Amino acid sequence: MAMLFCQVGQARSLREICGGLAASEGKLKHLGLPAAPPRSTLAYANEHRPWGLYQSVFYQLLEKCQGVARSQGGRGKGKKFRFKNKLLSLDATVIGLCASVFDWAHYQRTKGAVKLHLLLDHEGHLPSFAVITEGKQHEIRVARQIRFAPGMIVGHRPGYTDYDWFVELTQQGVYWVTRLKDNADYAVVEERELPQRKGLLRDQVIFFYQLAEAGVECFFRRIEYVDEQSGQVLVFLSNHVTLAAATVAAVYKERWQIELFSRP
Incomplete structure (x- = not known):
């Protein structure tokens, strides 16, 4: 108590x-x-x-x-998306610790820390996976240990960018949405027609040269979207080919819920 x-x-x-x-x-x-x-x-x-x-x-x-x-699911209240896929958000947060007290939590010379890796289920905004590692542990190493069910949609930061992992998830039938890194090396193979929707600039099908050079054929969506509040141009990356471009942008925006959940 x-x-x-x-x-x-x-x-x-x-x-x-x-x-x-x-x-x-x-x-x-x-x-x-x-x-x-x-x-x-x-x-x-x-x-x-x-x-x-x-x-x-x-x-x-x-x-x-x-x-x-679960008992409140399907009542429509608070439901933001029409798709029936389970929506999850993946993130990692560094939690600072006093190095002199927690001498095992090595992070920097004068600072100790651990890292909380969290997977948030947006049905009720409850954690479905959580693990604490050393502060220096890279997020992608933990993310690769998580097993997602086919059909799930996972939103995550660009820090989880790993093209091989993206391909693995795609082959498993797992969808994901993230931000495209500025230094990404890709080529456009298709320009999709845009609906009359405010904020949408581009909806493209692309491939990454790194994967193509390795003999891997896998295509992704690159979506440019202007945030109405800030005016900033955001570039999203996803493997979901049928979701509306505006929905892809909204899925990434919904990822903010995990920021609210995991940070004090």
Whole structure:
């Protein structure tokens, strides 16, 4: 209960946890707890309690939240896209740690860090995959370990750019949307007709020279879109050939939900 209070209340010390619980002793008694624990008791419990307990609590809570999300699915409320594919977002966040305290979390000379790799399911905005690695671990190495079901659409940052991985996902029937890197070396094989939709500049079919030189035939979509708010020209890359160009842009924009989820 103390650690749940810590998480929900964003407490940052044992003193803050115990003080907050002490101010709510009436509610604690309703939960079957006689009083708020002293700091020494909480410190001892944190040191000796097995981590598996917190894992069990997390998965029980996640299962309950997923059940609620599934029960609300298909009601139309909050549904932003017409397609029925499961939409996911993939991201990695560096979490800074004190190098003198966490001497195992090597990152920079004077800074320690770990990296949280997260896959967010947009049905309920709940995590479907999460792993913590060393801060220097590259995102793509972890991404390659994730198994996606055919038909899923995955939005991710350009930091995950790996042409071989893009081909593998395409062959597995997994769709993805990202931003095209400025230094990408490609050729245009088709200019698609644009609908009368504000903001769309180009919808092209392209291939990458790196793959062609390796004897791999795989084509992708390059979409130029002007953001109405900033006026910035954004270039998207995807392997989905039937989604409307505006929908591809909207899928990438929806990826912002994982930024909100994983960052304090």
